[in-house]
Amino acid sequence: MALLTLPNIQMLEKIDIQESIKQFMIPFVAIVLFLIFWEVTASQIKTSLGLVPGPIEVSKQFKNLVVEHNEMRAKATAFYERQEKRNAAKLAKDPDAKVKIRSFTGKPTFFDQIFTSLITVFAGFFIATIIAVPIGILSGLSQNFYTAINPLVQIFKPISPLAWLPIVTIIVSAVYVSNDPMFSKSFIISALTVTLCCMWPTLINTAVGVASVDKDLLNVSRVLQLPSLTKIWKIVLPSAIPMIFTGLRLSIGIGWMVLIAAEMLAQNPGLGKFVWDEFQNGSSNSLGRIMVAVLAIGIIGFILDRLMLSMQRLISWDKNAVLR
């Protein structure tokens, strides 16, 4: 028997390896074809800023951005070292001297902007989640509540971030007045715009998930006479978890898209501002640098989506659901 089964296993392994090579090769070939197409067409188009950069030029610009970032970091470190020395010298002369500590005010690099954007999108997404999930649960549980908020949701859902932005800007400027603000105004404006645009998928999916809890399970809780809160916590919420996660995934995707637009229009720091600044700059490198940013936006969006997906896999009980 062992002799008979052995070749089978080897064959299976062979098929497995072939399958994984296929899984890797197909996308690889597609990407290479796309890059070739890009390089060829790009060299045909002349713009006011010179030829449209192909992938080779874009990768050069990416290297430049890395170099700029490292230079800026080195400058910052040097600045702080100088400041420390100066202050130490001052204190050595006169222990009572007032020491001023200034922060480095260099231009934010490409990577600083990515970091700012990520923080902003997470903040907006977090606020959206803590608003949308409870409201979604309420409207899933109560038909009346759902009927009450449904028209509002339907009206607010399709509003573009660009339309929200002026309103948010003016209201935040009026309300958020502080001498020593914990967050910068631009951060709050961007984050709130993200919140306003990305809370709807989570809200709607949570409501649907909660409303479509299996009748039998609810009957089980009735037979057990579970108190309402226990019922929600032990039966309704776990049932709705897969749907809630579907909503969260949609939300973070929308949030990321909205953020870039908001940053561009509102001149809030972040990737959007980087793109806008390069556009205004109009040097021969600008188009290449914008393309680096565009690719970065796409790749980060993809990573955010995968992040939510792996969280869903980790937390959700519905392991059989096809997740794409």
Added chain:
Amino acid sequence: MSASYLHIDHVTMNFPTPSGEFCALKNVNFVINKGEYISIIGHSGCGKSTVLNIIAGLLDASQGGIFLENKQISGPGPERAVVFQHHSLMPWLSVYENVAIAVRQVFKRKKTKAEMHEWIIHNLELVHMDHAMDKLPSEISGGMKQRVGIARALAMEPKVLLMDEPFGALDALTRSHMQESLMDIQEKLNNTIVMITHDVDEAVLLSDKIIMMSNGPSANIGEVVEIDLPRPRNRVRLASNPTYNEYRQRVLSFLYERQSNPLSAPEKEESEDLVETVAETIKETPEATNVTELKSISDSGKAA
């Protein structure tokens, strides 16, 4: 003080429909003694499940009521545990946790943690599912899920165990295994059980009494058969037992001769189908008591 343990006291059930009230049950009245195993049998759509849901308290009867130990029940409760047709286990909880959720609620402050754990294990052992305690429902077969469903219901230590076609979704072989298990358990615990079924063999094999229901609307009890067969029962030996076959014959003839099978019977009441069913019932069931009422329903259906 009457001797009845569970009394279904002249229960009538009307459902509101767009075309007026739909009378599902009319004056259903029967008593169940302690430790009795009752099967309710009838064609689909005849209101069997409605009877069970009313006993469980999941539905409120329009008229009449349910008395358990001479006290009228209101609303559902763990003393009337239900085994649902589709197992209804929480898919995100392990087998153990599915039973535990019931035990923790029912024996809150009555049992210590260790006692609860022991009681959960005991009930899982009873249905032979202690080996799969940590598995999720999606990892076990349909029959096993139903076993866990039964363990959860038994763990509530119910006064009456209600089962809504508990084996209806299982294949024939698994079903007969489950029936054997259930007979074993019943021998040990001697519970009072009400089971809905449409399987004649299952009803005769398991029950002390079979309640046969006439076709709806306005379904009622057509006939009650006491099954006087010695226990423990063995399906192979019973197959050649003339008394067993006589009981089987009686149930079959009730279902297929006196109550014609409403092939077009709707699972959920739709007014058009309803009229057809009603018309059929009038034509083919001379025993139907309330012909005038049936006609009025069919008229209101046509009007709509």
